[in-house]
Amino acid sequence: MEPEPTVLDSLRKAVDAMPDDVPLRLHLAGLLLGAGQQDEAIRQLGAVLQRDPGNAQALSLLRDQGNQVLQGSESEQAREAATGSGPAQQYDWSQAEDELRDVLPAMFVGEPAAESSSAGLDEADAYDAEHASLTLADVAGMTEVKQRPEAAFLAPMRNPELRRLYGKSLRGGLLLYGPPGCGKTFIARAVAGELGARFISVSFADIIDMFVGQSERNIHELFEIARRNAPCVLFLDEVDAIGQKRSQLRHTPMRSAVNQLLLELDDIAGHNEGVFLLAATNHPWDVDSALRRPGRFDRTLLVLPPDAAAREGVFRYHLKDRPVAGIDLARLAGLTDGYSGADIAHICETAAEQALLDSVRRGEPRLIGTPDLESAIGEVKPSLGAWFDVARNVALFANEGGTYDDLATYLRKRRLL
Amino acid sequence: MELRKELARASAMLDVRRFDEAAELLARVVAAEPDSSRAWCLMARAHLGAERYGEAIEVANRAAALDPSDEWPHRLASNALVHRGHHADALRAAHEATRLAPSYWQTHVCVAQAALAAHRLEVAAGAAARARALAPNEPDVHFLSGKVSLARRDLAAAREHQERALALDPTHSGAMNELGRIRLRRRDTAGAIRHFISAARATPDEHIYRRNIDVVILRTVSRTIYVFTLVALILIWVPAVARLDRLPFAIGLGVLGALGAGSLGWMVLRLPREARLVARRILRAPRVAAALALAVGGVAAAFGLIALTPAVDVAQVLPIAVVVTVAVRLAAFAALRAAARKR
Numbered sequence A: 001m002e003p004e005p006t007v008l009d010s011l012r013k014a015v016d017a018m019p020d021d022v023p024l025r026l027h028l029a030g031l032l033l034g035a036g037q038q039d040e041a042i043r044q045l046g047a048v049l050q051r052d053p054g055n056a057q058a059l060s061l062l063r064d065q066g067n068q069v070l071q072g073s074e075s076e077q078a079r080e081a082a083t084g085s086g087p088a089q090q091y092d093w094s095q096a097e098d099e100l101r102d103v104l105p106a107m108f109v110g111e112p113a114a115e116s117s118s119a120g121l122d123e124a125d126a127y128d129a130e131h132a133s134l135t136l137a138d139v140a141g142m143t144e145v146k147q148r149p150e151a152a153f154l155a156p157m158r159n160p161e162l163r164r165l166y167g168k169s170l171r172g173g174l175l176l177y178g179p180p181g182c183g184k185t186f187i188a189r190a191v192a193g194e195l196g197a198r199f200i201s202v203s204f205a206d207i208i209d210m211f212v213g214q215s216e217r218n219i220h221e222l223f224e225i226a227r228r229n230a231p232c233v234l235f236l237d238e239v240d241a242i243g244q245k246r247s248q249l250r251h252t253p254m255r256s257a258v259n260q261l262l263l264e265l266d267d268i269a270g271h272n273e274g275v276f277l278l279a280a281t282n283h284p285w286d287v288d289s290a291l292r293r294p295g296r297f298d299r300t301l302l303v304l305p306p307d308a309a310a311r312e313g314v315f316r317y318h319l320k321d322r323p324v325a326g327i328d329l330a331r332l333a334g335l336t337d338g339y340s341g342a343d344i345a346h347i348c349e350t351a352a353e354q355a356l357l358d359s360v361r362r363g364e365p366r367l368i369g370t371p372d373l374e375s376a377i378g379e380v381k382p383s384l385g386a387w388f389d390v391a392r393n394v395a396l397f398a399n400e401g402g403t404y405d406d407l408a409t410y411l412r413k414r415r416l417l
Numbered sequence B: 001m002e003l004r005k006e007l008a009r010a011s012a013m014l015d016v017r018r019f020d021e022a023a024e025l026l027a028r029v030v031a032a033e034p035d036s037s038r039a040w041c042l043m044a045r046a047h048l049g050a051e052r053y054g055e056a057i058e059v060a061n062r063a064a065a066l067d068p069s070d071e072w073p074h075r076l077a078s079n080a081l082v083h084r085g086h087h088a089d090a091l092r093a094a095h096e097a098t099r100l101a102p103s104y105w106q107t108h109v110c111v112a113q114a115a116l117a118a119h120r121l122e123v124a125a126g127a128a129a130r131a132r133a134l135a136p137n138e139p140d141v142h143f144l145s146g147k148v149s150l151a152r153r154d155l156a157a158a159r160e161h162q163e164r165a166l167a168l169d170p171t172h173s174g175a176m177n178e179l180g181r182i183r184l185r186r187r188d189t190a191g192a193i194r195h196f197i198s199a200a201r202a203t204p205d206e207h208i209y210r211r212n213i214d215v216v217i218l219r220t221v222s223r224t225i226y227v228f229t230l231v232a233l234i235l236i237w238v239p240a241v242a243r244l245d246r247l248p249f250a251i252g253l254g255v256l257g258a259l260g261a262g263s264l265g266w267m268v269l270r271l272p273r274e275a276r277l278v279a280r281r282i283l284r285a286p287r288v289a290a291a292l293a294l295a296v297g298g299v300a301a302a303f304g305l306i307a308l309t310p311a312v313d314v315a316q317v318l319p320i321a322v323v324v325t326v327a328v329r330l331a332a333f334a335a336l337r338a339a340a341r342k343r
Helices: A005-017 A022-034 A038-051 A056-073 A075-085 A093-103 A143-158 A160-166 A184-195 A204-210 A215-228 A254-271 A308-319 A329-335 A341-362 A370-379 A385-397 A405-413 B003-015 B019-032 B037-049 B053-066 B072-084 B087-100 B105-117 B121-134 B139-151 B155-168 B173-185 B189-202 B207-235 B238-242 B246-270 B273-284 B286-308 B311-342
Strands: A174-177 A198-202 A232-236 A275-281 A299-302
Touching: A005 A022, A022 A038, A022 A056, A038 A056, A038 A341, A143 A160, A143 A174, A143 A184, A143 A299, A174 A184, A184 A198, A184 A232, A184 A275, A198 A215, A204 B003, A215 A232, A215 A254, A215 A275, A299 A405, A308 A329, A308 A341, A329 A370, A341 A370, A385 A405, A385 B189, A385 B207, A385 B273, B003 B019, B003 B037, B019 B037, B037 B053, B037 B072, B053 B072, B072 B087, B072 B105, B087 B105, B105 B121, B105 B139, B121 B139, B139 B155, B139 B173, B155 B173, B173 B189, B173 B207, B189 B207, B189 B246, B189 B273, B207 B246, B207 B273, B207 B286, B207 B311, B238 B246, B246 B273, B246 B286, B273 B286, B286 B311
Parallel strands: A174 A275, A174 A299, A198 A232, A232 A275
Antiparallel strands: none
16 A cells, blocks of 8 residues: 555655654655655665665665566566566576675775685774774874874883883873874774773763763762773873863863863872873864873874875775775875865765665666765765864964974975965 | 753753754753753754854744743843844843843843844943943953943953953953954054964964954055055156156156065064964965056056156056056955955
8 A cells, every 4th residue: 555645754754853763764765665756765775774784674675676676677588488488587686696706806906806805804904993902003004193102102111121211201191183083093092002001982972971960070980990990091082072271161060070180180190000191182272271281191193184095094994894896995095185084984985875776776786886986085075174274273373382383284285374 | 861961961062062962962852851941042052052043043932932031041042143133133132131130240241242233332331331240250241341342432441341351361362352453443453463363372263363364464465555556646647747757757666666565575574473474375365466466567557658658648648547557456456355255
């Protein structure tokens, strides 16, 4: 039975209001198929797979839809079959995929076909992955970025005798800053991996939870956990949220939370062995200057948009579990200069979506190729413009004491200053 | 869902300017607790922070309907209405907030803001004075009082208020910016730029300060071109009136060119180091470079026309030279205006 158009309209509105509600979308897609509105149904199913890539019901509906398309195109063959040579066979997608698997071309240009299956991929090239034992070697490209924690943090840590000889202190933490979506958290994890330490990550949501109730006690408890788990890296993500300039927090309870954070940092610097502090922020200029004094977050590391090698790594990572063939990573990396890691993830997502819809329309699966990604690059614009607008102001007017010299150098190199 | 906890979480998000995350959270809160006026108010504040003024007004009105005795929804609505340019409505909402909470200084600040936007300067001054009486140690009260004084062209009082705001909060970038505007009114360009730079340093993510620096530099370039072409217009009359030889005329052109370049160079050199970098960039911008080239080229063409014409025919070509000079001046101004609009 065909659904009422008003029911479909109501469901569409509900989906617009709750775009991440997968069951609701599936329901709408089912009704749309029943109403013969295949194109829209396929769009909804594509959206479901974007949110839940392995959703069995969506895949099954898409497969059924593909079969119907094929059946339509094979109707003549079917008629012939009915008159003489046996019943028309339904197209077996699973079999087709199995057949294809053996003859799949190389995933990436310059790699032998035999090694191009997902099992052959090296996770070390990944750029934005969660990994229990990440090290800086796992970060693709970004050589300059990787050198800084080595000099400021890791080499003195690994060589205690030399450290003592040169009187190098381990006090203070490392503040990673840079545009959003460029791998600050990933690098923090890699630094923790280099130290062989436990990694406690405090996200923005955790930070906000701290302010609900007794924020000072919550912050104290967090640092206590870090002390109990030493050696441990305590990573404060989006530290501008917890350590915002107190002048901007005149009338809020968060002001006392910043004071508590300062107390804890001094405690760590003074008495605690084996607790290392890392923090990340997109807006270091919003961080209270007291947090950046010696012994606190006194060392900074600018994490810039990925260089060509890193961009290749990001593409490789986001394509490794997708059906791709002949991807020219070097070309794609060249086309995405100035894109963040998150932008590149979005490009891969867009290309996959296009290929999926195209496969459904044509009734046969096809692999994602370089042209799909090139077209996606045309659609996805780099998201870092607004950040660099502010960064330019910082480099011009707020670079007191050379705090942002590395940023100014980068901006000059890119002719942004 | 524990309402108090969720509202505290949303409030904390708003304190750190995470407006979109707060709006998302509050959408869930109001879906579960649609009668919570405070939740709707926080949501209006989130929309206001994210510059979604239409939504802010709608949500604030909803909160006002739920709790007619609360002044906050009216202040929020007034603020959003000012941004939408509905100044009379904004003033009405602000007055309603004051009626509900006359001893609350924020309501008077709200009236002053709305009245200032509506150019009701006497109303704004009265409200600012009441806010100062209620909260003499609140930097924002003095900041707004200074803005009202500046609008009333009382530069001395404006400066006094902004300096008081800065004494109470040395990082108040708004007050620094206002001090720059006061300097500008006193035609102290370099002093104004210094204040704008301080403001940009304190709050680099506020683009208005950087834009003010750009506009001041562009205005200086524009004035230089104005004076340069004005002097040129006078000089091209000299041969016709005084029947001078070409040599003194050529010397006059040279002196004018040197003076023009010198005054521009002097202006740039007087600027603080940071502003010099900005000035260099602005002078190299295509539209600004085109404006300068037009002015210099046009004046040179007009002088050439006069200098190369035999003395007896100068009177005939003089109008052409005048038209050329005026035309290039207008074209240069248009190019500079376009450059300023782009910023």
